[in-house]
Amino acid sequence: LPSHYTLPSGDKIPSVALGVWQASQGEVGNAVKTALSTGYRHIDGAWIYRNEEEVGQALKASSVPREELWLTSKLWNTFHAPEDIEAALDQSLTKLGTDYLDLYLIHWPVAFKEGTTVLDEDLTADPYPTWQKLEELVDRGKIRNIGISNFNIRRIQNLTANNLKYQPAVNQVELNFWNPQPELLQWSKENGLLLEAYSPLGSDKQVGKSLSVPEVKDIACKLGITPAQVIISWSVQRGTIVLPKSVTPSRIAENLAVFELPQEDFERLETAATSHTPQRVVNPSAGWKLPFDVFDGQ
Ligand code: A2P
Secondary structure (H helix, E strand, O other), X not given: OOOEEEOOXXXXXEOEOEEOOOOOOOOHHHHHHHHHHHOOOEEEXXXXXXXXXXXXXXXXHOOOXXXXXXXXXXXXXXXXXXXHHHHHHHHHHHHHOOOOEOEEEEOOOOOEOOOXXXXXXXXXXXXXXXXXXXXXXXXXXXXXXXXXXXXXXXXXXXXXXXXXOOOOOEEEEXXXXXXXXXXXXXXXXXXXXXXXXXXXXXXXXXHHHHHOOHHHHHHHHHHOOOHHHHHHHHHHHOOOEEOOEOXXXXXXXXXXXXXXXXXXHHHHHHHHHOOOOOOOOXXXXXXXXXXXXXXXXX
């Protein structure tokens, strides 16, 4: 299975990252240190996770040279206005202790007015002004690649209908056994857009359920690997980047070891995953009191 994918910029992004969403302050630093000493070189974070400072301290404490690291962060919803973006990026850079990001994503296709949770209807309907500012920050060397997160096909097309200088390098979305999104995956492959799988194990809410899926357990047993390794390997074999989160040293190590599944096992898992009604773990539409479902119109 690929250890890296090549982005339109030519940069090579490691296929497995340590995800640090829900890795709390006080534990995320050790998780990052463990990950780096285990061989991870890709850390997937975000401004809103409120742990970038501790991640940065762990990066500094490790002896891994910056150019060997792949650091992703995400622009929060309150900073989509072009005049607010650079300051938000600078906060992430300062906390992480670096002067550039490898990848910066628009975290959600939803813009809030500055400092509020009030919807900015214009920048939500048309993210192009946000994107243009990100393109400028690429040209100025503060970001090497830009992408999107939680965009459905309609929202991607709404953005890419503009005359973009840089196409989105990735789209980071929820992808797991319960929400495998085969149509989005197929469309993304046809359109040369790499997907990144967040909550690949179903997050803390569904991880137990994911690891006890009969097909997953069977394949794990047959191949002599763990159920988590089966699911993470399946994600890479589907052609996506995978971002498992763990703060447990043994699991962090376990999750980096991916194995090519025999084709029949891969297909068995794909069929099992796509044969039930999809169940999303993450959908903040109601919590944000949006007048629409952010994933509608896929
Ligand atoms: P913890 O962080 O306490 O180790 P996801 O990556 O889908 O968001 O899932 C994260 C959840 O899965 C966390 O609760 C994490 O627990 C747990 N987890 C991560 N890796 C493994 C693993 N290899 N085996 C069992 N549970 C895991």
